[in-house]
Amino acid sequence: MTDSGPDRCNSMTYDDQPWDQEYDVVVIGSGFAGLAAAIEAAQTGARTVVLEKMRIPGGNSAISGGLIAVAGSPLQHHKGIEDSPELMFNDMLKAGMGLNHPELARLVAEQSGDVLRWTIEKLGVEYQDSLNHLGGHSVPRTYITATSTGSGIIQPLLAECHKMAIPVQMKSQLTRLITDQRGHIQGVEIRDNYLFPNSDSGNVQRLRAHRGVVLATGGFSRDILLRTSQDPRLGENIDSTNHVGATGEGLSSALQVGAIPVHLSWIQLGPWASLDEKGWGVGSMFTLLAGFPYGIMVDSSSGKRFVNELSDRKLRTDAMLMKNITPVAIVDSEGVKNASTLDKCLKRGVVKKFNSLEELAAFYTIPLPQLHQTLERYNLSLSHGRDIEFGKPLVKDLKPIAKPPFYAIRLLPKVHHCMGGIQINSHAQVLSIHDHQPIPGLFAAGEVTGGIHGASRLGSNAIVDCLVFGRIAGKNAGAARSDAAMKPC
Amino acid sequence: MTDSGPDRCNSMTYDDQPWDQEYDVVVIGSGFAGLAAAIEAAQTGARTVVLEKMRIPGGNSAISGGLIAVAGSPLQHHKGIEDSPELMFNDMLKAGMGLNHPELARLVAEQSGDVLRWTIEKLGVEYQDSLNHLGGHSVPRTYITATSTGSGIIQPLLAECHKMAIPVQMKSQLTRLITDQRGHIQGVEIRDNYLFPNSDSGNVQRLRAHRGVVLATGGFSRDILLRTSQDPRLGENIDSTNHVGATGEGLSSALQVGAIPVHLSWIQLGPWASLDEKGWGVGSMFTLLAGFPYGIMVDSSSGKRFVNELSDRKLRTDAMLMKNITPVAIVDSEGVKNASTLDKCLKRGVVKKFNSLEELAAFYTIPLPQLHQTLERYNLSLSHGRDIEFGKPLVKDLKPIAKPPFYAIRLLPKVHHCMGGIQINSHAQVLSIHDHQPIPGLFAAGEVTGGIHGASRLGSNAIVDCLVFGRIAGKNAGAARSDAAMKPC
Known part of the structure; x- marks a missing residue:
């Protein structure tokens, strides 16, 4: 348990604006990746806050089907299904047409078992007793939550945040990542009391993040302009399975501080949605x-x-x-x-x-x-x-x-998932287009990142990706020590 | 003919650095697109300069095969080959797997005849008397320069620049686009006397561009880190047909001022290069x-x-x-x-x-x-x-x-062409990821842009693309009037 309350102090942003609040770790987005990151960051002792632009938490995660692929799981063992991280990795590469960043895809497969155990043992998530066989997977390896929805994981994540006194602040819209002269991330500019999608609503606030910012802002399936930039066939006549807030501002903020766009034109449509x-x-x-x-x-x-x-x-x-x-x-x-x-x-x-x-x-x-x-x-x-x-x-x-x-x-078919996003390394650090080294203080996880799934994400590989990299991002952001963090406020 | 000499004055950049030189239009890159843009910009009366980072002008254009696709050309007419911009457009869309931005692809096909005439009548380019039939084209429609190289067009372009007193300045490396507080492009920061690829060489200079900056910096086929971000299979064991300077800095500078990345993961390999x-x-x-x-x-x-x-x-x-x-x-x-x-x-x-x-x-x-x-x-x-x-x-x-x-x-196969780049509209204005409106003062043409060719560029469609959009970019940059341009220096 940590004290996550903000400190107020008189330090200034690089462009001479005062900070309104100070944290060690600021997490943007309250889906699977964001909440997992916040829990792990707080676990390191970091004062952590989660910001969510919508009125309710959970984003796309909450409305998802609650399907999570796990290689070599207890249920597989019980049912005599042979599986391995290697097999899952190969399934990912096959669907991804070889475009996957192999070190990232491999991590997801290798840590899938750990992350399932974490949701059960740490969070108390309940799963059904049967495995599902989803398209592109060589074997049945997909768990499903007891409620058949993602909120079966989101609610336990939120409960854990509450238990750890991590504030999850609604109606808080990221408008800009604040950097210092060297391009290191200092914090974020947001609008609080923001009413989606009104960009003039709310008030500008500047939040210092002494150790790091974790972007877990999801994809851009609902941003029709951006998705038609990438694939002109996906105009407004094509529906999307996503919640209305899947509009990609996190991605654009990251690009503006030099993040590397990866695979943005690979946008997945879901084949199973109803015409009616x-x-x-x-x-x-x-x-x-x-x-x-x-x-x-x-x-x-x-x-x-x-x-x-x-x-x-x-x-x-x-x-x-x-x-x-x-x-x-x-x-x-x-x-x-x-x-x-x-x-x-x-x-x-x-x-x-x-x-x-x-x-x-x-x-x-x-x-x-x-x-x-x-x-x-x-x-x-x-x-x-x-x-x-x-x-x-x-x-x-x-x-x-x-x-x-x-x-x-x-x-x-309906627009379902953005395989593309910003490039991270296996520590969930966001890389810079200028030297392909980490941008100090910037981490990302979940659908805002690209490269893990290559050309095509397999069904039930999103939740596991979000949780694996959310946890990695949170741990590393919590452990990061920026130069500024050394100085007393 | 215009006076393209720089003026010196005492105005400052937004971040309070003095400008070293002032122009109306600054063109970055001296390939087909850049030189065509410079000629058209100067034609409007704009004081224009071309900056090239390498020691010699022409980039990839100079070493290309000098093949240019034209729909409905005099040679086709003479040889009884039926063709039309519509047929060429459809060929582009078929190869592009429908990812092409149709309004841009259509412009290339429609203006191919005009641009061929311009190279002959304005520049005096000489072509061979036969047409070539390249892969993916429905009919033979490809002209080839008399010298079978792109320098058969680059040299006449350079001669025209010389005639119009447009300086083409070598060893000048773009390091940053300079914007004002609103994000409008004010000019560029460069290193002059730069010695590729030494990023510490040369001296920082700031060039004001009163009307606009034209990015014509080419692709990133030789940037192994960036190309493996997009397609991990294209590591250093894969050769490239490109000149060593095809390293994509123009693209990263543009992303940092909010340009939209499009189709970066579509990187073309050429099937015709020799193993030996x-x-x-x-x-x-x-x-x-x-x-x-x-x-x-x-x-x-x-x-x-x-x-x-x-x-x-x-x-x-x-x-x-x-x-x-x-x-x-x-x-x-x-x-x-x-x-x-x-x-x-x-x-x-x-x-x-x-x-x-x-x-x-x-x-x-x-x-x-x-x-x-x-x-x-x-x-x-x-x-x-x-x-x-x-x-x-x-x-x-x-x-x-x-x-x-x-x-x-x-x-x-060798890495040959980057279909992806930054998004432009049909006026060659670079669009912003924040509102998909033009970034004031920023234009682009050629391989640094994306969307025209979709998933795959047809052979001999690059030169025509570069010349069509280079000319459009130059005309529009020359005609642009920024707020600042109104004020006397």
């Missing part, structure tokens, strides 16, 4: 947990499958976008048992229930004979133990899709 | 003009073709890298007539001459029966008027590869 609701919604988890692993996805105009439903997201969304089709995922009454959000999906009309394939085909105007043939071929595949047509890795004890009622969801 | 010499060398032009359009490329271990020799560069280099082969391009005594650098290639051992296929196959340890079969199949294809195996677009009057002696070159 906005954003991430309730349908995404239905497709992720039931539709894709236990069902099939067909093109409604042909009744045929067109891609491995568990391949990496880029392959799937490219197939969905390029072929310009309306995909429908179909699962039967057995497979649907794996869906965690079925009731909500049915209530909102996102998933429809059909007593027969005939009824289903008629509703979506899928040619019935072709749909029958597709299912027959797929079911036959299962009896041979492998998906002959598209090589989908089959979950254990997979049953044929045959038992009515059937459930279906119409899909369309 | 460093850099661009003399072999690249041999392959470009003879080996690929008039010959075939085979994998030396199998004797088989493995890719369309005229597909876009990404497809070709991916095929070469992924299959991990040693490709050899082969042409006969007919096809070799199109090579402009044959003598030099033979002299340096980059191209070898063989009296028979047997001799050639023995030298490269290519299985002879397979090589015979490959050539037979390819020659048979020609008699049907199309490349059945890989769909290579065939140049007119293509003859079978059959007439000894044969010529061959061993190839390997």
